[in-house]
Amino acid sequence: MLELKGLHLKEGDFDLRADLGLRAAGRYAVIGPSGAGKSTLLDAIAGFRPLVSGAVSWNGQPFTDLSPAERPLAMLFQDNNLFPHLTVDRNLALALRPDGGRIGAEGREKIAQALADVGLAGMGGRKPAQLSGGQQSRAALARVVLQERPIMLLDEPFSALGPALKAEMLDLLAKVADRLQALVLIVTHDPNDARRFAPETVLVSEGIAHAPQPTGPLLDNPPPALAQYLGGA
Numbered sequence: 001m002l003e004l005k006g007l008h009l010k011e012g013d014f015d016l017r018a019d020l021g022l023r024a025a026g027r028y029a030v031i032g033p034s035g036a037g038k039s040t041l042l043d044a045i046a047g048f049r050p051l052v053s054g055a056v057s058w059n060g061q062p063f064t065d066l067s068p069a070e071r072p073l074a075m076l077f078q079d080n081n082l083f084p085h086l087t088v089d090r091n092l093a094l095a096l097r098p099d100g101g102r103i104g105a106e107g108r109e110k111i112a113q114a115l116a117d118v119g120l121a122g123m124g125g126r127k128p129a130q131l132s133g134g135q136q137s138r139a140a141l142a143r144v145v146l147q148e149r150p151i152m153l154l155d156e157p158f159s160a161l162g163p164a165l166k167a168e169m170l171d172l173l174a175k176v177a178d179r180l181q182a183l184v185l186i187v188t189h190d191p192n193d194a195r196r197f198a199p200e201t202v203l204v205s206e207g208i209a210h211a212p213q214p215t216g217p218l219l220d221n222p223p224p225a226l227a228q229y230l231g232g233a
């Protein structure tokens with residue numbers, strides 16, 4: 001279980017609080033108005049933002065004091081964070097050896113397997129610019145898969161893709177998360193993404209990241225702040 005206990009985050013005048021638990025291997029959407037603090041929440045869990053107070057723990061072990069790389073999680077950002085000057089294989093090798101060191105036969109096999117998992121078998125020699133937008137998303141997802149962490153955080157990962165491709169990527173994400181038995185927390189602006197991917201949703205609004213609620217009922221009958229946002233989306 002990923003637990004956010006008495007979490008208080010502050011960014012200028014902006015405050016966000018969270019007290020909630022997320023099940024291992026669960027799939028959750030994070031939804032809420034623009035500026036509500038969805039990215040702030042993910043960044044804090046990942047260790048890119050300091051906490052004012054509170055603790056984050058995984059299976060009872062607090063990891064608030066660990067650096068981002070030491071935390072039991074992998075994060076995928078909207079811009080895919082692939083290095084443009086490196087081949088896909090080299091980009092993926094960095095997931096296994098963040099220090100840039102050489103990887104052995106076992107590592108190469110893992111990379112080939114991750115590429116096959118996301119439908120990019122044989123494309124490891126290309127640079128990101130030689131891939132389509134959808135293929136770049138797949139490569140970035142392969143990088144997260146390779147890290148084999150029990151928690152995957154995705155901040156609007158596929159928003160640049162068209163609806164059909166996005167749906168395909170969400171299904172692929174569900175498949176790989178299932179294989180790794182990873183907990184997935186995905187920020188999205190699209191209620192259809194949440195319905196498709198996540199049985200439960202964390203609503204972030206009015207300074208609070210709320211405990212997860214069943215996605216369908218939340219979206220069918222949204223509280224006013226969410227209704228206004230969804231209506232204007």
Ligand SMILES: Nc1ncnc2c1ncn2[C@@H]1O[C@H](COP(=O)(O)OP(=O)(O)OP(=O)(O)O)[C@@H](O)[C@H]1O
Pocket residue numbers: 011012013014032033034035036037038039040041
């Ligand atoms: N570096 C910063 N300095 C001051 N305020 C910030 C900073 N970063 C974010 N904020 C404020 O924190 C609040 C939450 O921002 P955040 O990016 O987490 O929202 P979000 O829900 O992810 O929004 P969006 O859906 O538009 O991406 C916003 O009100 C924003 O203005």
